[in-house]
Amino acid sequence: AAQERDVHANPSSAVIAAFKVFQQELDSRHDKYERLVKISRDITIESKRAIFLLHRVINVPNAEGVLKEAEGKLDGVRQKIGQIAEELRGEDIYQFHRAFTPGIQEYVEAVSFLHYIRHRSLISLEEINARLVFMNTENSDPKGSAEAPPSGALVLTFQVTPADYLLGVADLTGELMRLCIGSVGNGDIDTPFQLSQFLRQIHDGFSYIGNTGPYEVSKKLHTLRQSLGKVEDACYTLRVRGSEIPKHMLADVFCSRTTHMDTEEGVV
Amino acid sequence: AAQERDVHANPSSAVIAAFKVFQQELDSRHDKYERLVKISRDITIESKRAIFLLHRVINVPNAEGVLKEAEGKLDGVRQKIGQIAEELRGEDIYQFHRAFTPGIQEYVEAVSFLHYIRHRSLISLEEINARLVFMNTENSDPKGSAEAPPSGALVLTFQVTPADYLLGVADLTGELMRLCIGSVGNGDIDTPFQLSQFLRQIHDGFSYIGNTGPYEVSKKLHTLRQSLGKVEDACYTLRVRGSEIPKHMLADVFCSRTTHMDTEEGVV
Amino acid sequence: MKGNRRSEMSVTEMFSYIQGFLSADQDVREDIRKVVQNLEQTAREILTLLQSVHQPSGFKEIPSKCAKARELFSTVRTQMAELKTKFPVEQYYRFHEHWRFVLQRLAFLAAFVVYLENETLVTREEVAQILGIEVVREKGFHLDVEDFLAGVLIMASELSRLAVNSVTAGDYSRPLRISNFINELDSGFRLLNLKNDPLRKRYDGLKYDVKKIEEVVYDVSIRGLAKEPESGGDK
Amino acid sequence: MKGNRRSEMSVTEMFSYIQGFLSADQDVREDIRKVVQNLEQTAREILTLLQSVHQPSGFKEIPSKCAKARELFSTVRTQMAELKTKFPVEQYYRFHEHWRFVLQRLAFLAAFVVYLENETLVTREEVAQILGIEVVREKGFHLDVEDFLAGVLIMASELSRLAVNSVTAGDYSRPLRISNFINELDSGFRLLNLKNDPLRKRYDGLKYDVKKIEEVVYDVSIRGLAKEPESGGDK
Amino acid sequence: MKGNRRSEMSVTEMFSYIQGFLSADQDVREDIRKVVQNLEQTAREILTLLQSVHQPSGFKEIPSKCAKARELFSTVRTQMAELKTKFPVEQYYRFHEHWRFVLQRLAFLAAFVVYLENETLVTREEVAQILGIEVVREKGFHLDVEDFLAGVLIMASELSRLAVNSVTAGDYSRPLRISNFINELDSGFRLLNLKNDPLRKRYDGLKYDVKKIEEVVYDVSIRGLAKEPESGGDK
Amino acid sequence: MKGNRRSEMSVTEMFSYIQGFLSADQDVREDIRKVVQNLEQTAREILTLLQSVHQPSGFKEIPSKCAKARELFSTVRTQMAELKTKFPVEQYYRFHEHWRFVLQRLAFLAAFVVYLENETLVTREEVAQILGIEVVREKGFHLDVEDFLAGVLIMASELSRLAVNSVTAGDYSRPLRISNFINELDSGFRLLNLKNDPLRKRYDGLKYDVKKIEEVVYDVSIRGLAKEPESGGDK
Amino acid sequence: MKGNRRSEMSVTEMFSYIQGFLSADQDVREDIRKVVQNLEQTAREILTLLQSVHQPSGFKEIPSKCAKARELFSTVRTQMAELKTKFPVEQYYRFHEHWRFVLQRLAFLAAFVVYLENETLVTREEVAQILGIEVVREKGFHLDVEDFLAGVLIMASELSRLAVNSVTAGDYSRPLRISNFINELDSGFRLLNLKNDPLRKRYDGLKYDVKKIEEVVYDVSIRGLAKEPESGGDK
Amino acid sequence: MKGNRRSEMSVTEMFSYIQGFLSADQDVREDIRKVVQNLEQTAREILTLLQSVHQPSGFKEIPSKCAKARELFSTVRTQMAELKTKFPVEQYYRFHEHWRFVLQRLAFLAAFVVYLENETLVTREEVAQILGIEVVREKGFHLDVEDFLAGVLIMASELSRLAVNSVTAGDYSRPLRISNFINELDSGFRLLNLKNDPLRKRYDGLKYDVKKIEEVVYDVSIRGLAKEPESGGDK
Ligand SMILES: [Mn+2]
Ligand SMILES: [Mn+2]
Structure with a gap:
């Protein structure tokens, strides 16, 4: 029986062929998940640093300078979110949600903190999402994306849940x-x-x-x-x-x- | 009093100067920790895949081919461990141990599994550590490192605890x-x-x-x-x-x- | 100050807005739960039907049981069609947990029927078609590959039972055919890199199924039973 | 076969080898624990000594108390010297948890003495010198920066108590000096990016110390007490 | 054999019958859950309404807020009336867990309204009446004594918040009245021999409320604020 | 002030009254616990008695053992009668947790005796009668349907043991009868729509019993043992 | 076989004997639990009595309240005497957990009474005498030193409340006396090398009490209240 | 004032005295811990020794292994004798937790040796004698009955492993003997009324051991292996 069985490992078998497809599908899914986890960790760290920076607003003479610096940090974070959006292009975002939810929550915390300090009000979900519109290329200027998104396939969006x-x-x-x-x-x-x-x-x-x-x-x-x-x-x-x-x-x-x-x- | 205090945020203050040093020290420590976590995750994934590969040994005709492939995967893992060693150069490895212990454990699991399949014996801690000797440059040939380490500052080692x-x-x-x-x-x-x-x-x-x-x-x-x-x-x-x-x-x-x-x- | 009053409005408004979203979400989940309960009911019925193949008398009736199961699958398709109307298709994974369990059971039942009919491994496409859903996520409500694989693994354990019971029923050649089939499946699964998740655990179980079937084949072969033409099997 | 017998040996040997390592580790920890207990004892003695500054009568005795504390720190240095002999220096972080707590207390006590002596913030170098250890890891048993910072934060909370008690003792100018000092410290800490760890939690407490001292300064100032020359302070 | 066939019938029949029973049970629970969800919604609305008393501007509006809350309680009574129709009254404890949480919240809200209106402790009878239910189990859907007590304890912690915020709003006499009230409550609870259960744990929290309120009274008293005639919020 | 003093009285009075209520409740629970302990003792005795059927020598003694068990059930009925006197019947579900465990064990024992006597599935009515309680809740202390089902499932696992041990004792036909019985039971349970609760978990164990028994039947069958006329009890 | 039968006897016998032992143990625990419940009841009564010292009107009545408390302690002694009869004295630590909680509460109450009477720290001997138990373990049912210390720490937190409330009641000198007392206590505790256990955790709370009391003294002092001859204090 | 100073003295003195007490206690615990560590070391050595009976080659060596284990138990007795010197015997339960774990392991090992030697259940007296301790608490350091039972239950699970491995080693009659023994044990335990504690949980595991061993006996029996005269390991 042992000899017979070895035949089944035969790569020409339809079953094996099918499983090779599954293998690829699962591996690429897992890899994507892992990449998202890494981006999310980066987002968390950078957002936390932005928050610490914002706490310095209280006792420095130049508050606006600090706010600008924090805004700059969050621009960097948004670029990272852009990478997530890139990874999720055409995907069901809920499939990988667990991978990046910690980072996104931390970003919401940071961006709403900045918003409160500036405007003394609660930033809305729409306002947050409006700034998560990205050009297709990774090197696109994120500042531009805050404005009305240019039509065409070049635009990517990310929706915070x-x-x-x-x-x-x-x-x-x-x-x-x-x-x-x-x-x-x-x-x-x-x-x-x-x-x-x-x-x-x-x-x-x-x-x-x-x-x-x-x-x-x-x-x-x-x-x-x-x-x-x-x-x-x-x-x-x-x-x-x-x-x-x-x-x-x-x-x-x-x-x-x-x-x-x-x-x-x-x-x- | 408020005006007086603002003076203390004065960057020329000795206290502020000291804290700027602390800031750098803490940030670079945290960044290093984070880089190690990421490498560790990669090591875990690759080691797991090597283990799955080794389970295929049972029912393929060409066992040696599988073993060679697994060996190749683990070579890749060892390069990653080399990156850890690089990060830890001159550090106290226990300071960052929690960052990479999951990956290292998984590597031990994979390499001892391969060893058992080949030799039907338990790999020793020395044998494992003997293969974790690296050339200083990241692109050095990991195969060479298994042999007697050449003397000089070019050699890096990693010790599994x-x-x-x-x-x-x-x-x-x-x-x-x-x-x-x-x-x-x-x-x-x-x-x-x-x-x-x-x-x-x-x-x-x-x-x-x-x-x-x-x-x-x-x-x-x-x-x-x-x-x-x-x-x-x-x-x-x-x-x-x-x-x-x-x-x-x-x-x-x-x-x-x-x-x-x-x-x-x-x-x- | 004025700004403050304006923002006061917006906080309340914002929470109302979010609350609206959460309510809608709960309603969707409630709707899904109901359809899923019906699917579970149908799945249990198909299972009861197919369980009879383990009975000594059941082996001859396999074709007719499969035919009846095929009929019940049309109910499944109707219920699936209803399920699809309950939520936006691109949010499949948002609600995945609700139907994951029953979908795996249904994938198993479809795979089992196909195996009983012609002793081949069902394809993902076939399962999707039997359940009235898609293979590719982009096309609509689909069968996740992990759920398909879970269904196949449930079938493997059912087949080890079948190997045992077919011997009891006097069909001595079926175990060997099952053995070949399950070994091929095992080879397939060995190609996969699974995470430490429920699927991995299920796959670990496959090894025991393979082992059990191997034992049955061994029992049959040392008694020289496999060679004699049997009367109980139908192939 | 032969290989098998060889490997059987090696499994047992391997575990003996590891067990040897584990035993050695436990012995080291046991040794460390004993020295650390002595350090804790000395730390409590220094603390008791310095606590008297909160007493109305204690303010005049600050210099003499500080001098006595300085003497006790020489005991600390002796004990630290003993601690260093208990384990290989490059494995500091392996055993860190054992002395982390007491080291933070000692850093606090050193910082407090220095503050009481000349109302400045102790440097990491000074603390290290008072405790007889190093600043830089590479040079030997050192003071981790987070432990130094934790010690400074403990002092901050002691200073908020001191501000309160100095008013009780009739020294109305000290709170303002403490306030300036603590505000500078606060500015320093604001520069740091802390993780969600014990140090962060302690730092959150600093805000309350700042607040408390601010309140004392306020109480003193609205009563016009700060301006009059006081008799209880020594600076 | 024949006996067997007979029993096969009866087994199926028996389980069909039991399934009928289980379905009915699940339907009852589903119905209860829905009404309870509505009750929770109303409870949250009353809570949001009453929480405005913590706003500086809210103190003057207490009477009108209470009046509005009273109106909302009529919705509660309607929903309670509906809840009662969902199951036989003697099975109260079978489904108790479903409404226990919301009933405690509602008891709290009723107690809070009564306190705000005339600064007395609500009786179990009053709560039952406000919620449109019974006190005595024999008479119908009732308010379990432990749920009543839980509601009262939730109010105690709300009152400690109220003491703080009333001072912020410039009402300096209210804390003293709250302090007297809460001390009375504390004495009452000390008469009880509570088991080691959630209620006991909640009661252990009461002493923190007592202490907190005493500190507020202290702050007001040492500054002589309680004596000056206040207008009920001067900002 | 006066109002306050009045309420002070009533608060004490109210809490005294409530304490009376709580004491009564604790006394009831204490009483119930004692009777339940006795029931557990009797249940363990019946179990010890019935365990002997697993012994090689025990198969012939099944009838006599069942008879003795029937006698012990009269003790159960007496204890049940006592239990009923300890609390008002409509509060059954309030104290349900106290006797739930032993009631399930007793239901199992009753089901097991009935199975051993005539190899049929006990009905809920029979169990209730054997235990001296009611089937219908309205009539008094009753057997909750979920507890009945739990008892039946415990029996299923006992039967898989019995199948194994009957082969050891040389009775080769019993496993097949057990297999048929358990398959019927399995079909019955498949009619139920169980929640995700302990019962569901227990039911998931049933399929292992089914499989185990099938393997016993297989072992007997492949060795041709089933066909030879056996002496060990064939009913 | 014969040996086996012999051992069968002895196994049953052995287990019967052991069951006797277990039953006796359970009875002892039951007895202890009942007496402990009574002790808890008395402890709550003493507490209610002493709580009145926090009332504005309560300060003058301290002597009479203490006298009444002394009377209630004679009930404690009776109950303690009963407790001692429930188990052999050398098994104190076997059942320690049963009365540990109430004993710490009683130690607190005794310490509080003694403090209120003459503002000194109760000794272990005094507490033991008040409760009618021994200090030295060898002599009989004793007061474990850790339970004594726990009682003292509970009192410390009660004293911080008292400092607050005495100011509210217009007694401005008491806080300073409490502050001195509590500082002494704190120094005392600093002599102890506590393990990482519940007692250590309770002791960590002491520093908050110290700080709180210092703040009260501060408030009194900055307002110049301490100097004026007060009418509310009695010492 | 004077009184205060007096008490200041006595407070320090009292706490110094208490610290002496606490130190002594910690020293005792430290001493106990060290001896217990040695006992654990010996217990692990005996365990490693006895585990070789699971090796195919180990069955013949049972007598010699038992003899060696008996020798190691003399080390245990020496260590036990040392343990007894570390604390006053009437404080057994005060320090019980320190040795409870190892004592249960040792009771298991003693029970296992006795079983391997003559296949009987060890008595409490025998275990006590092997470990060099007492049975009766009054006589000195004793073996608590619950620890004895825990040890016996650990052995039961080791025996189910032994049944499996003895078959692998070709000894087909041992499982039946083990089965009889374990059934007797099970009956014994059913005489006990266990609380809901760790012992009860361990006992619940016994039924799995019983079942496992029955299945081994079944496997041996259905293949007629038990009847053929075996040589005690033929591979
Ligand atoms: Mn945060
Ligand atoms: Mn693994």
């Missing part, structure tokens, strides 16, 4: 909390109140979604609640502390605060 | 179990008995080490025991089955078995 958007925004709240505590420590008394309002809105938004969202969101809800608590506590402390300002100093404090605001607004 | 060796060998037993079951299915009656002896030795070896080894070994012990059980069961079945051979067929069976063995021995 609502779930990844939600998860990125959930993580954003942690950075906002850090921003808030950092602001208080640096004598900025408006930002904390603004932030508490904003965080409360996001918190209420997540409460509204509740357990209808993806499972990972529910896990992050606890951290979100803690962050909100920390921000509310900070505002509380500011308030309690402010209650002791001697009457004659009130004007003083008010003045310096306004100046501070003006400076900041001017910068943005 | 005993723990990684143990963990790789623990995983090897799973592949040996697969090899055993596959052999029975392909009518080979000697390999299972050989394998059960060999696996029992490894099992007894691990029992001897017991819980004095790294924690991960204890976790793999259960799987090892299961594999041994499967191999022992297979031998048992062969034995029980063989007990029914009618007397007049015994010679026949014995003959064909010997032939089979000869073929195999000739091939190795």
Whole structure:
């Protein structure tokens, strides 16, 4: 029987031929998955660095410089996302979603953090996706892609899923909390109140979604609640502390605060 | 106070200067770690593929061809390990160990599997390490490195740790179990008995080490025991089955078995 | 300040928008689940039908059972057609987990019918056709290659059972044919580089099927049963 | 056959060889643990000594306490010297976990003494020198940069306590000096890209220390206390 | 043989009958799940509504928010009424897990509304009435005592947040009232001999709420803020 | 203030009342646990009795062993009667987890006795009668259908053991009868649409029993043992 | 064969004997559990009594509350006496887990009473005497040193609450006394070389209590409250 | 103030005293750990020795292997004697966790040797004697009954492996003897009312061993191998 069987390893067999096709299909799928994982790791690291950079905004004189630098880093990240889009050209993105979801979430966190610092508002999913339009060639200028995409086969897009958007925004709240505590420590008394309002809105938004969202969101809800608590506590402390300002100093404090605001607004 | 503080962000400050050094040190450490993780993933994938390839040895006529091909794949893996060695030049390898340990374990598994198929014995840690000697340049011929390392600064070595060796060998037993079951299915009656002896030795070896080894070994012990059980069961079945051979067929069976063995021995 | 009020709106709006998306998603999943339950029901019926081949009396009835199974597969195709209407085709992998299990079972049943009919390995194209779906992802709801392979592996284990039961039923030549068939399959699978996933685990099981069939062939051959013309087999 | 017998030997031998290695490893760890326990004991003693600066009466005694602490650090250096003899120097990171905790505490204590002495941030070189170890890995048993930073962060939180207690003790100018110092430190840390690790968590705590000190400075300043010449501070 | 055939009939019949039973059960669960989903939706809406009391501007609107919440509770009652029709009442505990979570949330919301309205602890009777269910199990779909207690404990943690935010909003007297209330609650819970279950774990959290609120009262008190007549939010 | 004091009373009163409720609940559970322990003891005794059928000598004694088991079931009925007195019947599902395990074991034992007696599948009615409980929930303490099915599945695995051991004992015809029986059972289960729960997992084990028994039949058949008239009990 | 039969007897006998042993063990544990439940009840009552010291009105009543607590401790002693009768004293550590939790709570309560009475740290002897047990293991049911320390640490966190609440109640000097006391305690604990166990974790919490109390002292001090003769304090 | 100073003294003294106690405890544990490590080393050596009985060649050497194991047990007794000197005997349960694991392994090894020697179940007395310890707790360092049972259950699973390998080695009668033995053991365990603890879980594994061994007996029996006089390993 052994001899007979060896024949079956015969490469001319139809079964073997079919399996050679399967082999190629599986290997190329696996390779693609692996490439995506690597890109995703790069995206995560670069996005995290952009976030750290943005935290420096608080206590450097030239905030706009930092914002520009962060914007530049995120341009690099978008190029990487462009590589993902390239890999996914013609694919079902959900097939490889697990490979790149960590990186994309981190990018959402970074880009929404930058957006908040600039505009004091929540970036929308559309706004995020609008900047993920790429030229076909890898070396295309990513700046151009933010504008109306030129028609034709040269354009590639990447769509962040609502779930990844939600998860990125959930993580954003942690950075906002850090921003808030950092602001208080640096004598900025408006930002904390603004932030508490904003965080409360996001918190209420997540409460509204509740357990209808993806499972990972529910896990992050606890951290979100803690962050909100920390921000509310900070505002509380500011308030309690402010209650002791001697009457004659009130004007003083008010003045310096306004100046501070003006400076900041001017910068943005 | 706010104005005063901004001064401290002054880049001429000694503290800031020191932290810029720390920044560089941490970033380059993190980057190196990340590069090692990526190489490790590549090593894992290629080693796994070499193992799959080696399982084809059973039922192809040209076993040597498969072995050569696997050897070639592992040459590629060794080049990657060379890249790790390059990254670790002058470093404390334990500092980055977690980054590449999965890949190295998988390589140990693959190379010891190949060794077993060729020599029916357990490759030693020294034998493994002896082949991880590299020329300084990345494009050096890895074949040459297996020989006595030429003296001088051009030589790089990589040392697999005993723990990684143990963990790789623990995983090897799973592949040996697969090899055993596959052999029975392909009518080979000697390999299972050989394998059960060999696996029992490894099992007894691990029992001897017991819980004095790294924690991960204890976790793999259960799987090892299961594999041994499967191999022992297979031998048992062969034995029980063989007990029914009618007397007049015994010679026949014995003959064909010997032939089979000869073929195999000739091939190795 | 004004900007602030504007953004306050947009946060709520944004979450409403996302919530809308999530609701829609849940509805789609609910719809899919229902169709999948029906598919599972049909799959169980086909399985019950084909199980009779393991009975001593069942061997002669293989052709008629296969014919009946073929009829039931038309129900499968109808249900598949309905499933396709439940979600956008390019989001196949988003909902893959919902039908993965039943699709593997159906691939197995199709492969089993084809084997029983003419003792050949079904192609991916044939399975797709029997189930009324596509082979190529770009063309529509398709049969993922890993699901096809999983189905084939389930069949392999069914064939090892069949080898055993065919001997019980007095058909001594079938095991050898099954053995040849399954060995070819094994050679095919050896070409694949599998990850440490459920498919790999299933493939490890194939080795045991091969071994079991080898044992049956051995049992039959040492008793000299394989050579005599048997009455129970139909080929 | 013969090859088989040879290999049987080698499996047992191989495991004996590995076992030898593992035993040696355990012995090394046991030795390290003992020295580390002594280091922890000394660290606790230095801490107890320095804790007195938080007492109202303690502020005047800072110089003498620092001097005593400096003496105790010579014990630390002796113990460190012993620690170095317990394992090959190039395997520092293999056993890192054993002394990481105490090394961070010691770096904190060294940084605290230096701060108390002249209100500057200790350098990595100074800490290394106080502990009798190296800065650069290549030169020997060294102070990992992350452990140095962790020590500095522990000090930051001690300083926020000190700001509070110095007000209680009637020293109203110290908080402002601490505030300036800690803000500079904060600026430094903002330059770093940290992973999601314990150091990051500790650094997040720094923001609260900065905040707390800011509050103390505020309390002092709205009461006009900062301007009057105080008697409790020594600088 | 004959006996066998007879039993073959009866086996199929028996399992068909059982399948009928299982289907019915699954249908009931499916129905319950849907109503529970609606209840969760309403609960989330009430929650979103009531959470606005934490906004600086929200304190003046408490009465109107409570009124709106009361309206939404009538939707809850309608949905509860529907839920009751989905299964026989004596099987309450069979399906308890399905609505346990939402019922605790609703109990919390009812307790919170009652507290906001007149600063008293809701009774089990009141909660049951607000939700349109019974207190006593024998009378119908009821509020399990452990679910009631869980709801009350959720409210306690919401109140500690409220104490903080009411100060931020300039209402300095509310924390003291909350503190008294929560102390009373704590004494009440100390009368209970709780098992080592989720409720016990939740109760262990109560002491953190108590402490937090005491600290708020302390902050207000040491600054003499509680004494000055407040207008209920002055910013 | 006054209102507050009033409510303070009522809070204490409310919690005292609730504690009464919780105590009662704990007492009920304690009572149930004790009776369940006795049931487990009796179940183990019946099992020990029936285990002897696997012994070579045990096959002839099946009738007498069954008779003895029947006697022990009267103890079960007494204990069941006691169990029923421990809690209000409509709270069956509240305490279900306490007796679920032993009830499944008892259902298995009843099914096994019935099978040994006349090789048929026990009905739910019979099991309920043997255990002295009801089939229909409305009538009182009943046998949940899922627990009945779990008991049947435990028996299936016991039968695969019996098939093996009957061959050892020289009874070559029993495996074939068991095989037919178990195939029927398998078909029956295939009619069910099981959820992804413990029962489903148990059912997945059934196919291993089916396969194991088929292999026994195969072994007997290929050796021509089935044909010779055996003496070991053929019914 | 004969040997086998002999051993069959003895196996049964051996296991019967062992079952007797296991039953006895379970009975002992059951008995212990009941007494421990009563102890927990008493402990909760003492706690409720002492909690009133946190109330503004409670400060004057400290002596009377302590006296009442002393009375309740006599109940504790009775229950402890009963507990001792439930098992042989040398098996203390076998059943330690059963009463460890409540014993730590009782040690806390005893330490708290002693602190409230004369603002000193209770000794292990005093706690043992208050609870009616021994200090030295050899003499009988004793207070394990780790349980004593755990009780002391629970008290430390209670004292940080007390510092906060005494300020609220207008007693501005108490925090400073508490601060001194807790600093002494902290120094004491720093003499200990704790393992990485629950006690160590609890001790890590002590530094938060120290810091909290220092902040209270700070608040009092910066507002010049400590200097004015207060009316709320009693010492 | 004076009182305070006095207590300051006593606090330090008290904690110093306690530290002495804790140090002593840690020293005891350290000592125990070392002896236990040696015991583990010896246990591993005995295990390696006895595992050779699974080798085809090992069956003839059983008597000599047992004799060597008996010698190694004298080392165990020496180490046990040393262990006893490390702590007061009445604190057995305080340190139980340290040696529980190795004691169970040693009980298994003793039981295995006794089984291999004369195929009977070791008694608790015999195990205690082999290990040089007591059976009765009152008499000294003893073998806890649960540890004895755990050791016996480990042996059961080793015996199922032995049944398989003895057939491979050509010894066809051993499995039947093992089967009888293990059935007896199973009956014994069924007399026990085990809690839901690790022992219970281990016992649940016994039924798999029973089944496995029955299948071996079956395989031997259906091929008529048990009847032919074997020589104890013919390959
Ligand atoms: Mn983040
Ligand atoms: Mn592997």
